[in-house]
Amino acid sequence: MKKTNKIEQTNQKALNISIKEGSYSAISAGFGDNFIAPFAVALKASPLQIGLLTSFPNLLSPIAQSFGSRLIETRSRKKLSQNLYYCRR
Numbered sequence: 001m002k003k004t005n006k007i008e009q010t011n012q013k014a015l016n017i018s019i020k021e022g023s024y025s026a027i028s029a030g031f032g033d034n035f036i037a038p039f040a041v042a043l044k045a046s047p048l049q050i051g052l053l054t055s056f057p058n059l060l061s062p063i064a065q066s067f068g069s070r071l072i073e074t075r076s077r078k079k080l081s082q083n084l085y086y087c088r089r
Helices: 003-042 047-073 079-088
Strands: none
Touching: 003 047, 047 079
16 A cells, blocks of 8 residues: 555656646746747847747757657666756756
8 A cells, every 4th residue: 555655756856847848848948939939039130040949949859859769769868867967957
């Protein structure tokens, strides 16, 4: 019975973290979509520059995912998590 309760607590914690992460991601995407292009227009950017600026986040995500999947294939998740934790400090 205790093991099931611990699993439920772990799942609930993961769900809460996932919701927070999704919220921050939505805020970030909303900010970028709504304010970056008008800001570039105010700075008199060319249409090519505005297009590159607005498409860059959408191009960066798949590149980061493929890089991350290659890292996970060659290294353990624990080691990657430790490295990311210490890099952020």
